[in-house]
Amino acid sequence: MQPLHHIISTREYSREMLDEILDMAEKLEPIARGEKTTKIMDGKLLALLFFEPSTRTRMSFETAMLRLGGQIINMGSVEASSIAKGESLADTIRVVSRYADAVVLRHPREGAALMASEFSSSPIINGGDGAGHHPTQTLLDLYTIRRESRLDHLNIALAGDLKYGRTVHSLCYALSRYGAQINLVSPRELELPKRIVDDLKARDIKVHIAHSMEDVIEEVDVLYMTRIQKERFPDPAEFNRVSNSMRITEELIEGCKPNLKIMHPLPRVNEISPAVDKTEHAAYFKQAFYGVPVRMAILCKVLGVDL
Amino acid sequence: MQPLHHIISTREYSREMLDEILDMAEKLEPIARGEKTTKIMDGKLLALLFFEPSTRTRMSFETAMLRLGGQIINMGSVEASSIAKGESLADTIRVVSRYADAVVLRHPREGAALMASEFSSSPIINGGDGAGHHPTQTLLDLYTIRRESRLDHLNIALAGDLKYGRTVHSLCYALSRYGAQINLVSPRELELPKRIVDDLKARDIKVHIAHSMEDVIEEVDVLYMTRIQKERFPDPAEFNRVSNSMRITEELIEGCKPNLKIMHPLPRVNEISPAVDKTEHAAYFKQAFYGVPVRMAILCKVLGVDL
Amino acid sequence: MQPLHHIISTREYSREMLDEILDMAEKLEPIARGEKTTKIMDGKLLALLFFEPSTRTRMSFETAMLRLGGQIINMGSVEASSIAKGESLADTIRVVSRYADAVVLRHPREGAALMASEFSSSPIINGGDGAGHHPTQTLLDLYTIRRESRLDHLNIALAGDLKYGRTVHSLCYALSRYGAQINLVSPRELELPKRIVDDLKARDIKVHIAHSMEDVIEEVDVLYMTRIQKERFPDPAEFNRVSNSMRITEELIEGCKPNLKIMHPLPRVNEISPAVDKTEHAAYFKQAFYGVPVRMAILCKVLGVDL
Numbered sequence: 001m002q003p004l005h006h007i008i009s010t011r012e013y014s015r016e017m018l019d020e021i022l023d024m025a026e027k028l029e030p031i032a033r034g035e036k037t038t039k040i041m042d043g044k045l046l047a048l049l050f051f052e053p054s055t056r057t058r059m060s061f062e063t064a065m066l067r068l069g070g071q072i073i074n075m076g077s078v079e080a081s082s083i084a085k086g087e088s089l090a091d092t093i094r095v096v097s098r099y100a101d102a103v104v105l106r107h108p109r110e111g112a113a114l115m116a117s118e119f120s121s122s123p124i125i126n127g128g129d130g131a132g133h134h135p136t137q138t139l140l141d142l143y144t145i146r147r148e149s150r151l152d153h154l155n156i157a158l159a160g161d162l163k164y165g166r167t168v169h170s171l172c173y174a175l176s177r178y179g180a181q182i183n184l185v186s187p188r189e190l191e192l193p194k195r196i197v198d199d200l201k202a203r204d205i206k207v208h209i210a211h212s213m214e215d216v217i218e219e220v221d222v223l224y225m226t227r228i229q230k231e232r233f234p235d236p237a238e239f240n241r242v243s244n245s246m247r248i249t250e251e252l253i254e255g256c257k258p259n260l261k262i263m264h265p266l267p268r269v270n271e272i273s274p275a276v277d278k279t280e281h282a283a284y285f286k287q288a289f290y291g292v293p294v295r296m297a298i299l300c301k302v303l304g305v306d307l
Numbered sequence: 308m309q310p311l312h313h314i315i316s317t318r319e320y321s322r323e324m325l326d327e328i329l330d331m332a333e334k335l336e337p338i339a340r341g342e343k344t345t346k347i348m349d350g351k352l353l354a355l356l357f358f359e360p361s362t363r364t365r366m367s368f369e370t371a372m373l374r375l376g377g378q379i380i381n382m383g384s385v386e387a388s389s390i391a392k393g394e395s396l397a398d399t400i401r402v403v404s405r406y407a408d409a410v411v412l413r414h415p416r417e418g419a420a421l422m423a424s425e426f427s428s429s430p431i432i433n434g435g436d437g438a439g440h441h442p443t444q445t446l447l448d449l450y451t452i453r454r455e456s457r458l459d460h461l462n463i464a465l466a467g468d469l470k471y472g473r474t475v476h477s478l479c480y481a482l483s484r485y486g487a488q489i490n491l492v493s494p495r496e497l498e499l500p501k502r503i504v505d506d507l508k509a510r511d512i513k514v515h516i517a518h519s520m521e522d523v524i525e526e527v528d529v530l531y532m533t534r535i536q537k538e539r540f541p542d543p544a545e546f547n548r549v550s551n552s553m554r555i556t557e558e559l560i561e562g563c564k565p566n567l568k569i570m571h572p573l574p575r576v577n578e579i580s581p582a583v584d585k586t587e588h589a590a591y592f593k594q595a596f597y598g599v600p601v602r603m604a605i606l607c608k609v610l611g612v613d614l
Numbered sequence: 615m616q617p618l619h620h621i622i623s624t625r626e627y628s629r630e631m632l633d634e635i636l637d638m639a640e641k642l643e644p645i646a647r648g649e650k651t652t653k654i655m656d657g658k659l660l661a662l663l664f665f666e667p668s669t670r671t672r673m674s675f676e677t678a679m680l681r682l683g684g685q686i687i688n689m690g691s692v693e694a695s696s697i698a699k700g701e702s703l704a705d706t707i708r709v710v711s712r713y714a715d716a717v718v719l720r721h722p723r724e725g726a727a728l729m730a731s732e733f734s735s736s737p738i739i740n741g742g743d744g745a746g747h748h749p750t751q752t753l754l755d756l757y758t759i760r761r762e763s764r765l766d767h768l769n770i771a772l773a774g775d776l777k778y779g780r781t782v783h784s785l786c787y788a789l790s791r792y793g794a795q796i797n798l799v800s801p802r803e804l805e806l807p808k809r810i811v812d813d814l815k816a817r818d819i820k821v822h823i824a825h826s827m828e829d830v831i832e833e834v835d836v837l838y839m840t841r842i843q844k845e846r847f848p849d850p851a852e853f854n855r856v857s858n859s860m861r862i863t864e865e866l867i868e869g870c871k872p873n874l875k876i877m878h879p880l881p882r883v884n885e886i887s888p889a890v891d892k893t894e895h896a897a898y899f900k901q902a903f904y905g906v907p908v909r910m911a912i913l914c915k916v917l918g919v920d921l
Contacts, residue, residue: 034408037350043651045680047673055394056402059354059380063406066352066378071680073673077386079691087669087881090888091899095670095880098903099677101648266402267394274397289405341715344657362701363709366661366687370713373659373685384693573709574701596712 006117007125007298009133010170015177022143024297025290027307031067032292040305041070047100048074049092050127051107056266057127057136060291061104061299068296068305073100090119097121102302105129123302131166137265138170140294141224144287148261149221151178157216159185160226160246160271162192167265168226169196181206183216187242190232213246218255223248224263225271249273253281263287313424314432314605316440317477322484329450331604332597334614338374339599347612348377354407355381356399357434358414363573364434364443367598368411368606375603375612380407397426404428409609412436430609438473444572445477447601448531451594455568456528464490464523467533467553467578469499474572475533476500479507488513490523494549497539520553525562530555531570532578555579560588570594620731621739621912623747624784629791636757638911639904641921645681646906654919655684661714662688663706664741665721670880671741671750674905675718675913682910682919687714704733711735716916719743737916745780751879752784754908755838758901762875763835765792771830773799774840774860774885776806781879782840783807786814795820797830801856804846827860832869837862838877839885863887867895877901 010018030036046065050058062072075096089112097103097120105116106127113126113133128134145151156175158168162184172182172192182205184192191209200207210216217223225248233239248262250273264272264284276282300307317325337343353372357365369379382403396419404410404427412423413434420433420440435441452458463482465475469491479489479499489512491499498516507514517523524530532555540546555569557580571579571591583589607614624632644650660679664672676686689710703726711717711734719730720741727740727747742748759765770789772782776798786796786806796819798806805823814821824830831837839862847853862876864887878886878898890896914921 034350034352043648043681045648045677053386055382055399059382059403059406062380063352066380067350073676073680075669075673077384077691079667086883091881092669094899095902096673098899099673099906267398269393285401285405288402292406341657341659360693362689362706366689366710366713369687370659373687374657384691574705576700592708592712595709599713 005302006113006120006123007135007302008113008117009126010135010138011133011173013174013177018139018142018174018177021139021294021297021301022146024300024307025139025143025293026147028293028296028300032064032289032296034067037067039069040307041065041068041299041303044070044303044305045100046070046072046299047096047103048072049096049103049105050075051078051105052128054106054127056288056291057106060288061127061295063292064295064299067292068299070299089116093119093124094121097124102299125298125302131164133170134166135170136291136295136298137167138174139298140287140291141167141171141263141265142174143294144263144283144290145222145261147290148283148286149259154178154180154222155183155220156180156222156224157183157185157220158192158224158226159213161190161228161232162186162226163190164229164232165226168192168224171224172196172200176200176203176205179205181208183208183210183220185210185213185216185246187211187228187246189242190228213248213252217252218257221257221259222261222263225268226265227267227269227271243271247271247273248276250275250279253279256281312609313420313427313430314442314609315420315424316433317442317445318440318480320481320484325446325449325481325484328446328601328604328608329453331607331614332446332450332600333454335600335603335607339371339596339603341374344374346376347614348372348375348606348610351377351610351612352407353377353379353606354403354410355379356403356410356412357382358385358412359435361413361434363595363598364413367595368434368602370599371602371606374599375606377606396423400426400431401428404431409606432605432609438471440477441473442477443598443602443605444474445481446605447594447598448474448478448570448572449481450601451570451590451597452529452568454597455590455593456566458485461485461487461529462490462527463487463529463531464492464527465499465531465533466492466520468497468535468539469493469533470497471536471539472533475531476503478531479503483507483510483512486512488515490515490517490527492517492520492523492553494518494535494553496549497535520555520559524559525564528564528566529568529570532575533572534574534576534578550578553578555583557582557586560586563588619916620727620734620737621749621916622727622731623740624749624752625747625787627788627791632753632756632788632791635753635908635911635915636760638914638921639753639757639907640761642907642910642914646678646903646910648681651681653683654921655679655682655913655917658684658917658919659714660684660686660913661710661717662686663710663717663719664689665692665719666742668720668741670902670905671720674902675741675909677906678909678913681906682913684913703730707733707738708735711738716913739912739916745778747784748780749784750905750909750912751781752788753912754901754905755781755785755877755879756788757908758877758897758904759836759875761904762897762900763873768792768794768836769797769834770794770836770838771797771799771827771834772806772838772840773827775804775842775846776800776840777804778843778846779840782838783810785838786810790814790817790819793819795822797822797824797834799824799827799830799860801825801842801860803856804842827862827866831866832871835871835873836875836877839882840879841881841883841885857885861885861887862890864889864893867893870895
C-alpha cells in the first residue's frame with residue numbers, strides 16, 4: 001500500500017483510490033463498533049487542530065485513532081491556545097506537526113489545509129476548510145451510500161442548499177466516478193453552481209434540476225438533505241417559506257421506494273421531521289457512525305499502517 | 308454479574324445492589340491509587356458529554372477509565388461543539404453513543420439523563436442532571452462513610468442547604484437502606500422538603516430536625532456539610548448571618564466524638580475553616596478521591612467487565 | 615537515580631543535575647521523534663492544570679507522556695472547571711493531586727507552583743507561574759543550545775525584552791553553570807535587572823551590555839530572541855521604533871558566524887522575519903520540538919522511572 005502524504009481534497013481521486021479506502025473502511029468496521037480490538041496504531045500520535053467548533057468530525061477522529069490503539073493530542077479551543085497571542089497558522093503547524101505523526105486541521109479559511117501542508121513536518125488531514133473541502137466527509141458519505149444503498153447505477157437526490165454547501169459539491173465529484181444519476185433539488189436562490197453542473201455533464205452524469213422534493217421523491221434510491229441557513233436570505237419570511245418547502249416529513253416519503261435511504265451530514269435543525277427517525281429510511285445516524293471506520297481507513301493510509 | 312444498562316438514579320437501589328457496588332469499589336482501590344495496574348478495560352471507550360462545568364466528576368471519571376486501561380473521548384465545552392449550531396440533545400446522544408461503549412452525561416436540565424437513555428445506543432451514566440440526580444456522587448458519599456466511619460447504626464448530620472441540595476436528598480434515600488439516624492441541620496429557609504422527611508420516616512429512619520450545629524455536633528459520627536448559595540437569599544445580610552452560623556470551625560468541633568468525620572461534596576467556599584483541614588476529622592479530600600474507585604466500579608458494572 | 619519531588623525552578627540546579635537531565639533527554643529523543651516506542655510510563659497518569667492558555671507547553675507535555683506510554687487527564691480551561699464556583703487553588707490541587715501521579719501546573723500568579731507543592735499529594739511540575747519560573751522552558755533552551763551549538767565556551771546574545779522576560783532570566787542563571795559569555799541586547803527601557811547582572815558577574819560570567827543587534831551579531835554562536843510587548847511602552851511610536859530596531863532580518867545576519875543558531879521561545883509575532891526561517895540559522899522550531907524529549911526526561915525524574 002502506498003501512503004498518501006496529505007489528505008486535502010478527494011476531487012482528483014480515481015475510482016480505484018476511492019474504492020480502496022472504502023474497502024479498508026469495511027474491513028475496519030468491526031473495530032469501529034468495538035466488536036474487535038487492535039493495536040495497529042500503537043505508538044502513533046494524532047494531533048487535532050480545530051480552529052472551529054466540531055463534535056462529529058473531532059470525536060469520530062478521536063474514536064478512530066483510539067480504537068486503532070493510537071493516541072491523541074488536542075490543541076483545544078483557539079481561546080485556550082497561543083493563537084490568542086497572534087501566532088500564525090504556519091508557525092502553529094510547524095510546531096505541532098513536529099510533536100505528532102499526523103495532524104487533523106479544521107479551519108474557517110478556504111485553502112488553509114493546503115497551505116498548512118506546505119509547512120508541516122507530518123501529514124495533514126483536512127478536517128474541513130471553510131467553503132473549501134472536507135474530504136473525510138465525502139468519503140463517509142460515499143461509504144454510507146455503498147453500505148446502505150448502492151454506488152453503481154445510483155439514483156440520488158441532493159437537496160437543500162446546493163449553492164454554498166461544500167459537502168454536496170465534493171460528493172457530486174466523487175459520485176461522478178460511479179456514473180450516478182443526480183437530481184438537484186433546491187430553492188432557485190440556492191442552486192448548484194453552473195460550473196459544477198457543467199463538470200458533471202462533461203463526465204456523462206445525468207443531471208436533473210428540480211425545485212420541489214415531490215418531483216423526485218418517488219424515483220430516488222438516496223435522498224441527501226442539507227441544511228439551509230437563515231443567513232442566506234435577506235428576508236426572514238422568504239427563508240421560512242423556502243425551508244418549509246424543503247422539509248422531509250412522513251407525508252413526503254409516503255410514495256417513496258421501499259429502500260429509500262435518507263442522509264444528512266448533521267447537525268440537522270428541522271430539515272427532517274423527528275417522525276422520520278424511526279423509519280427504515282433514516283440513515284443519517286448510521287452515516288455519522290460510518291465516519292469512524294472511514295477515518296480509521298484514512299489514518300491507516302496516511303500513517304502507512306497495513307491492515 | 309448482571310450489567311446495569313443505564314445509571315440514572317440510585318433512588319430505587321436495594322441495599323444488596325449498593326453493597327455490591329461498594330464492594331467492587333473497595334477491590335478497585337489499589338488500582339485507583341496507582342499501586343496496581345490493570346488492562347481490564349482495554350479496547351473500551353468512554354464518552355464524556357459535560358454540558359456544565361465540572362472538575363471533580365469529569366476528572367475522576369477520566370482517571371477511573373484510564374487507570375482501568377480504557378480510553379476517553381470528550382465533547383469538550385458546549386462552545387467547542389456543534390451544540391452551538393442548534394443540535395438537540397437527542398441527536399447529540401444518538402451520534403456520540405454510537406462512537407463509544409458508554410456515555411457520561413452532565414446536563415443542567417432535570418431529567419436529561421433519563422431522556423438521553425431513550426435515544427442512546429450505549430449505556431448512559433448520569434453525571435448530574437441539574438436539580439435531579441447525581442448517582443455516582445451518592446455512591447461515593449456512601450463509600451466514604453463506609454471506609455472512614457460505618458454504614459450500620461450510623462448517626463449522621465446533614466447540614467447546610469437541605470432544600471435545594473440534590474446531593475443530600477439522594478444520600479438520605481441511600482442511607483435509609485442502612486437504618487441510620489439522620490440529623491437535619493439547616494436554616495429554617497432551607498429545610499429538607501417535607502415529602503423527603505415523610506419518606507424517611509416511612510422507612511423507619513429516625514429523623515431529627517435542628518437549626519444549630521451545636522445541637523448535634525457532640526453526637527454524630529459523620530457531619531456532611533453542603534454549601535449555602537447566596538442566590539437563595541433576597542437579603543445579603545440574612546445570607547451572611549445564616550452562612551456564618553452554619554460554618555464548621557475548630558471551636559465547633561471541640562466537643563465532638565474522637566472519630567467524627569466531616570464530609571463535603573466540594574467545592575467549598577467558606578463552609579469549613581481551613582484550620583479544620585489538618586485535623587483527623589477532615590474527610591472531604593479523601594471523599595473526592597473515593598470518586599475514583601466508585602466510578603471504576605460503576606464503569607465495570609455498566610460495561611459488563613468482571614473483576 | 616534519585617527522584618526529584620517537585621520541579622519548581624532550576625535556579626539552584628548544579629551543573630551535574632542539569633547535565634543529568636540533558637543526558638536523559640538525549641537518550642529519549644528517538645522516542646520523542648516516534649522512531650522508537652516504549653511503555654515505561656504504562657499505568658502512570660499525568661494531570662494538566664493550565665490556568666492560562668498554552669499550546670507548546672501543554673501539547674509537548676501531552677506528547678511526552680503519551681509517547682512514554684502514560685496517560686493524561688486535563689482540567690481544561692478555567693471556564694470549564696469548578697474554579698468558576700470559587701474554589702481555591704489549594705483545594706483544586708489537593709483533589710487533583712490525589713487522582714494523578716504528577717501534576718503540571720501553569721498559573722498566572724508568581725509563586726503559585728511553590729504554594730501548590732505544599733498542598734499536593736503528588737509531585738508538582740511548574741509549567742510557568744507568571745513572572746516567576748518556567749523550569750522546563752529553561753531546560754529545553756539549554757538542551758537546544760547543547761544539541762544545535764555548544765554549552766562550553768558559548769558566546770550567546772540574549773535579545774529583546776530582558777527586563778520582564780522570565781525565560782531569559784532563568785536561562786542566564788542556568789548558563790552561568792557553564793561559564794558562557796553573555797551579550798545582553800535590549801532597548802534601554804528593557805535592560806536586564808541589575809541584580810541579575812550582578813549575580814552573573816559574581817559567578818565570573820563575562821557580561822556585555824549592548825543596545826544594537828549589529829554590535830554583537832558577528833561574534834555570537836547563539837542569538838536568543840524574545841518578544842517585546844507593546845504594553846510595555848506608553849507611546850506606540852516608541853514601541854514601533856524599538857521593535858523595528860530589534861528585528862532579525864536576512865540583512866542583519868549577513869555577517870554572522872556560519873554556525874550561528876537563532877532561538878526564540880515562541881510564539882513570535884514579527885521579531886524574526888519569515889525569510890530567516892529557511893536558513894540553517896533558524897533553530898526555533900527545533901527548539902519547540904526539543905520540549906518533548908526534555909519534558910520526557912523531567913517526567914522520568916519526577917515519577918522515578920529509570921531508562
